Amino acid sequence: MQRIHKLYYIIFLTGLYASAQGINQDTLANNLNEVVITGQIEPQSINKSVFNVRIISQADIQRQAANNLADVLNQYLNIMVTPNTSAGRSTATMFGLDSQYLKILVDNIPLVSDTGLGNNVDLTQINLNDIERIEIIEGAMGVTHGANAVSGVINIITKKRALKKWELSVTAQEETAGEEYSPFYNKGRHIQALRAAHNINQNWFASVGVNRNDFEGFKDERGGRDFTGYDPDDLDHQRGYSWLPKEQLTTNALIRFQKNSHRVFYKFEFFNEDIDFYNPVVSQELVTGTGLLKYSFDRIYNTSKFYHHLNASGKLGGVNYNVSASLQKQRRNVEEFKYYIQTGQEVPRLDEVYQETQVLYSTGTVSNIIKSSSVSLQAGYEAVNTKGYGSSLSGIFNNDEQGGTNVDKRLENYDVFAASEIQLTESFSIRPGFRYSFQSKFEDQWSGSFGVRKLFLNGYEARASYGRSYRTPNYDELYTYMVDANHNIQGNAALNPESAHSIEASLKKNFMFASGAILSPSLSANYIMVDDRIELAIVNPQPLQYQYININDYKMWNIATANSFQYKNWQARAGLSFMGISRKINAADTTSDNKFLTTYQLNANVAYSITKAGMLLSVYYKLNGKQQQYVDNGSVSDPGFDLQEIQSFGLLDASIRKDFFSGRLNTTFGARNLLDVVTIRSNIPAGSGVHTAGTNNIAMAYGRSYFLKLVYSLNF
Template identity: 60%
Template sequence: MRISIRAILPAFILLYTGVKAQETQHDTIFTEMDELVVTGQIEPQSIKKSVFNVQVITEEDIKRQAANNMADVLNQYLNITVQPSSGEGRSTVSMFGLDGQYLKILVDNVPLVSDTGLGNNIDLTQINLDDIQQIEIIEGSMGVTHGANAVSGIINIITKKSTRNKWEITATVQEESVGDEYAPLYDEGRHIQSLRIAHSINKNWFVAVGGNRNDFEGYKGEFGGKEFTNNPNDPGQLRGYSWQPKEQYFGNALVRYQKNNTRIFYKFDYFDEKIDSYNRIVNNERQTDGRELRYSNDRRYFTNKLYNHLNAVGKLLGLDYNASVSYQKQQRDVEDFRYYIQLDAERGNEKEPYQETEVLYSTGTLSNFFKTGKADLQLGYEFVNTNGYSSSLSGNFNGEDQEAVNLKKRLENYDFFTAAEIKVTDKFSVRPGFRYSFQSKFEDQWAASMGLRQILSNGFEARLSYGRSYRTPNYDELYTYFVDVNHNVQGNPDLTPESGHSVEGSIKKFTYFESGLHMKNTLGANYNTVDDRIEDVIVAFNPQLTTRYININSYKRWTVTTTHDVMYKNLKAKAGVSVMGISRAIDSGLAQSDDDFLVNYQFNANVAYNVPKWNTLFSVYYKHNGKVKQYIQENTLDNPEFVLSEVESFGLMDASVRKDFFKNKLSLTVGARNLLDVVSIRSSQATGGDAHSAGTTNILMGYGRSYFMKLTYNLNFN
């Protein structure tokens, strides 16, 4: 494995900047690295006491990046890859080489609704950041505490539920270019406005409301935009956008009551999104008066989401309880119309339902069964009722009559789990867990885990854990049905859930010096397998190409990661390297893949330095994604075979400067994303493992270097 100088050079620049910064520091602004975490714990506790490996992204980290959405935040973290889709305007996330179906995303421990279910394949651009307190990332199997599809890990977003002042009012305006395209307030670029008001009525009651508008005008790139009529002298220049325009509105409200040991909150979120999809084909239509008009058949997507969450925490008969009930609904409609370019007019508008998902969800735990402090036991439940609908516009589905029809299905599961945390000694603790899931569609499933934590001398900590989890098939895998003269794509209602196993170990070293220097060094390794993995593979060629989702894949993955954190007065820096090997063995009956481990790596680093005299914070982030290799099935060959595909390496660098004015009432952040100007990366296929290329394609990863300016007004008073 070769690591290029171009990949490492930015890291040395970051580290050198950090070293030089130490020469002039005077005051301390950064806090202790030992954050409080709640995800997967029997009770909230520090990272040091957690049996799991946890990463915490703080509110301050989000502010440093001036992030628009979760995709901007997660882009810079190891073992996480954000996968954008320019056509749909979505961004999903994969962890440890497993896509978004194996990772669960939650808000306050409640999984978010998505197109295909609950908690998985979440569009990161649809998550508002205005009321986030911190983001907790737990790596590895979390099937015991969080159920189906938490195979590679979970991301839990913790929202704000209190304030330090009686009133806190925050208003923000942000302007951002999209690549080299920008016009103030409209037409080009990204334009964001937000307002949040939080009020502590008294010591018991707290309320907060907020709203956000995110207007993304799209990225034309090599295309001509909405009003372009195509140039007959240049057939390579087409109408439309590389990244489709979209406009989003977020609204949220929270009411919290707290007295003694009882806390109750209700949280409501509303989301509205419009995506304009412009057809690249321009047609001619002759009018009765002899005029010839240019038009395109365009489409518009509308998405609405409702999120309701009622949570209660307190004591019952001497036990601690924590219970949540949530109702969520996502509805997507599609509007087809004919757009006449010269007239700037739409005709023949037809709006129809596209997709809908309703989820009734409840989870709860009882704990604190033992009062000795040496052990604790947690008993819990999780009930999920998902009612999904997809029209034939979003894809063809296999109905009861085996014909392509609209799909309406209900999936339910009723789970019960238990976990214990036992302090064998003051320095050694054990955490076993078990879950059993009663399924309406599939055979009953189970998950198990065992975690060990040992405090060693000289600031060392060791952790070792095992977890078994499972993933249930989604709607597309179960019910897809598409047939034409050349293709036959079939879902499989007889699919069985996948099962995953993971083993993880890590050693951490915490060092504190009298000078104020704090260091945390971590070395971790894990091994993960997924059995009966679902793949869409070619199963026949005659009389047409036939693909089908079947349980045939064996997936194995190992990862070694090392990270290093430094905190000294006004300086905070972090660097890490991850090396990963992935093996996928597939046998469709017509073709078999190689089961070799294909190795790739990631490197990241970030530095923040505060200048107290200027009240200014400088931040730089860099992440290098190494070359990715995998075997894919070649669909164009008469005799299908698996060929080696390579996606080239690329790096992402962001930088920002934030300055506070008027006793921190006004904050200005300016900076740039994607400083290395990444737009697309090359994917190539080498036939039969040969060195020569059998074909290349470009994968859109971004829209180039962008610049932003964010102005925030904070009004706090008692």
């Protein structure tokens, strides 16, 4: 801990934090005025926002050669990307709260997911080829973004303009998966993309794009699809992949009309993904006329998504308006077949819908209602109509009223909200807000917030805010029903939404020196408290029975510093975050310890540009400290809670970017995970209970990987 304190002291004074923006001399100064829209009454610069907003720019995405959202979020404080290798997906946690508490939006529209709207989103399905920037706001954002925006929101802003009449780009990227790579033999990661944008005339703009991401999986110590080893006593089952192969195709189109103060755009996106699951369990069968063949029951999971977004914004009679309507549909199909390994024969067994969600969503605001230079008022609405279906293959569901094991339910909410920004003096402003939500399934909910911003002498900026938000239960928590000889796990249709309270305060300052150097340190503190947290807990020890119930309390405090430095061709940033988490869990007759368990994160990023050579060198590093939490041991004879520990690990990435042919050809060569992290150790006993994964290792990455990205752009 003493070393950490020394490191914190050095970081805060030197401010070595990697720039998330471009590489020219005026970049950071320009970023101080970069326009943000997330949670604002009107688009405004970062330094005028009452909320703390972090920006991930297009330049930063390019430096990391990031193709999806999981690629880029790994390097940011208070965020942890958690892969699920058995399902082929990755989600994000913020402040220790999982992806159900973090809302992910595209152009202010929450994305549909397996279990809801905007939450539990698979980050690997969010393509970044058409992205202008990413805005991150930490803390409760329930007033502006509704249910489940408890730990924060991530808003992805897509491109809607072109600087030239035509902008054409072609992208090819090859990447290894650890040491596994071949462009011809199903190894590594292969990405191709095409984008065309056109300013048709003064008023009309259109763009189209397509992206293919082919990840061939990561075997590690497994044998792949055609592994023929068979040993009935081998419980490790070496067939298959440690990370499942998957192929993704994303297509999008946008058309925009703008005249005077009015703008209308329509965006369409189609996403398709195939995930190949190769069952590690191999059996054998005597086939007449062929002999003894080894086989396994394999599956292909296909996900298709349709995304429609129509938006209109502008000014009528001096009042600003912004209205969006969105229709999203996600369907996951599963195809299961019997695969004979030696012959390659596939015998179909089933092909059916695995999960389906359809969401009709609309939101709108009017602002500048009061004609005053010191008062801004915004009023808005949000309407959500979600229809969800899950088959018994995706988890066994209790659906007695429909007489089956599948679930087919509709959830609706209709919200109204208002927020005001009041400039009490030139240096002091406040922002109150309130939302009321009319719920079809639960009792009506509400969110509230109050923020202040104060500018002091010598350029110091102070912000503080309070927010009250809520999270509604998902389908698994409401309807799961898994009861057999070995399990008794039940959902609870009577669950109440969780309520959360968030407090945030920050102080920042920009120092500009005569030499041209810019130093920008900041210090922030957060506190989040979640009441009635939903947990799968023991409700009956004999016989052992689990059920989702509102029993838990969750508390989190966080102190962080983020510091940036820019001088000539150097840009750097460094940050450090300390966090304490308290979880009180009740199960049967036992209660867990609710003391605060601490952890830390550190990140640093350095960029150096060689102007004459047209090169940019970048290094990213993030250290995730040891994590601890109490876990139900699942014991019937001696129930209790064990302290789980997950080891610390670091992620180090580096890249070299070089331009050719007057910038038309851009090449980026680099490496991810230079420290070669594959799994991280945990002291969870294998098979210790329903809460555990049954393993002592947690898959975090697939080892040291190298990439080469080529982008050819033609603008005229």
